[in-house]
Amino acid sequence: MNRKEYKFLNNLIKKYNKSKDKKFYSLVGEPFTNEDIIAGIETLLSGRITMSSITKRFEENFAKFVGSKHALMVNSGSSANLLAFFSSINPKNYKRLHKNDECLIPAICWSTSLWPIVQAGLKPKFVDVSLDDFNFDLKKLERKITKKTKAIMAVHVLGNSTRMSNLMKIVKKYNLTLIEDTCESLGSIYKDKYLGTFGRFGTYSFYVSHQLIAGEGGMLVCNDKRDYEIAHTLRAHGWDRGLRKKQNTEFNFINSGFNLRPLDLTASIGLNQLKRLNKSIKIRRNNRDKILKSVMSSHKWKDQLTFLKPNKNLKPSWFGIPILLNKKYVKQKKKYLKKLNQNGIETRPIISGNFLNQPSIKLYKLNSKREKFPIAQEIENRGFFIGLHTKDIEKKEIIKLTNNLLSID
Ligand SMILES: Cc1ncc(COP(=O)(O)O)c(C=O)c1O
Structure with a gap:
């Protein structure tokens, strides 16, 4: 984009900013900088629509940022939670959750922290939280564990977490699958490690008012390549497209699936926001x-x-x-x-x-x-x-x- 074009877009953004209804102290403030908006416009103008190289770059940079091996972008934080649970129950999974297995979840949670557990055929079991950090009360959590308990859905509330070292001791002691709903806590670090990277899967949301705002969008992170490949396949139709090295044009559906694909538009805004x-x-x-x-x-x-x-x-x-x-x-x-x-x-x-x-x-x-x-x-x-x-x-x-x-x- 040359200087003239850039100036034209900046003026246009200014004009729209003026007509916005501004509150004294809104929840979000200004979600987008001019650079975010211009990055989005450039992506649209380039004709890239869905999951092109810009989405891949956002995934790679995001994985690097939080210190995870893999990151997979989806269209929302809710979709990331859905993908985490459906990957966990998938027949291809080497450490699989099964129908009616119990999953512990805090009583302070979001709707779509909970419903993917039910939708995946698991049984949610609620645990009260602590007044100190609004997260799991770990004593109450351990008391709720039975032979049927196989998973924990931790929900890191508004940037805060439970004592992760203690939670991880429980996870190891009972050999549980931990999924971290980190939709509200991107960038929080517990003893040198980013929240969302302790468990088998971590999920993030880029919806308005979160730490990183792309309008919509979410991310799933994991360290195991097999988990990543299952989630990758489920994200788009059960198709193996994008998993092979060679560009493949075959219609090869190797698993069940959804369509949880993100847009390049949100990926480019997310990528720009990640930088700052x-x-x-x-x-x-x-x-x-x-x-x-x-x-x-x-x-x-x-x-x-x-x-x-x-x-x-x-x-x-x-x-x-x-x-x-x-x-x-x-x-x-x-x-x-x-x-x-x-x-x-x-x-x-x-x-x-x-x-x-x-x-x-x-x-x-x-x-x-x-x-x-x-x-x-x-x-x-x-x-x-x-x-x-x-x-x-x-x-x-x-x-x-x-x-x-x-x-x-
Ligand atoms: C804890 C938690 N999990 C999941 C979500 C869902 O994220 P999204 O709105 O991107 O679907 C939210 C949304 O605010 C949330 O706060």
Whole structure:
């Protein structure tokens, strides 16, 4: 692209930016830089549509970034979870999960952390979480293990994780398959190792508001070549295309399959964002520190809020600030959040709260014994999160945000 063309596109982007409805403190801030948008436009103009060399390059760079042998891009984080479970039950798999095997999952999870377990014919078994890190309570997790337990779906909540060394001891002791839903925690490092690379499969999402935003898209990572090849085949129709060295034009369907193919458009935006991911993580971390410092040193500070702390050995990659309201304000939570939102501060629940409360759980009779998950419930009652932007936060924004966050008596 020459300078004139580049200038023309920049002006066009400016024009559209002006007409956007901007909130004071949105969940995401500006998701795309001009370079992201131009990278996407160039890909479209080049006529590359799906899984060309740009997607391959994104996969390779992503695998390098997190330190995994293989990475496979798909059209969403949900699809990455689906692929992880369907690869795990596949007849070609050397260490296969079987129908009705139990899979442990935290009560604080996302819908599509859970449903691929059910869709793959496995039995989900819920475990309560810890108030310290919002992830599995590992003591409760170990108590739930039976002879039928064969897998664990860990869900790293909003950049945080459980004590991974302890979780890995349990995984090894009981010879379990670990899948890590890392859709909310790309870039978090536990003792030198990226979250998502501890288990057999790790999954990531590039949906809006996550650490890396491509609009849509997801990634599956694994270290075993056989796992990678199964997932690769299932991603697109059960076809062996792209697995052989020679360009093959045969219609050779060697397995069952889906169509979970990503677009080159999202791959090119993702690739561009990956280049500055470490910088974005650092800015978000600094912004969080500044906000927390301002709130907790304000004259209005009366311990109204508790901010989620990262686990001991974790270097977190946040995309939001998870918060618990002090117990005495719980009854006012709805009104408080409404006021924040009216003042332009977008909020969201901690993933989706206690997932056992969702109507779909009843529909599929997944908690017929009506087991209680008190900590997940407490997080649902008291918790919410606000965003963290990838631009340095300004002083006046911090002051306004502080005053709003502390506007509860
Ligand atoms: C923990 C978790 N898992 C999975 C997903 C699904 O990702 P996607 O929206 O890319 O399908 C999300 C989405 O927000 C999530 O938070």
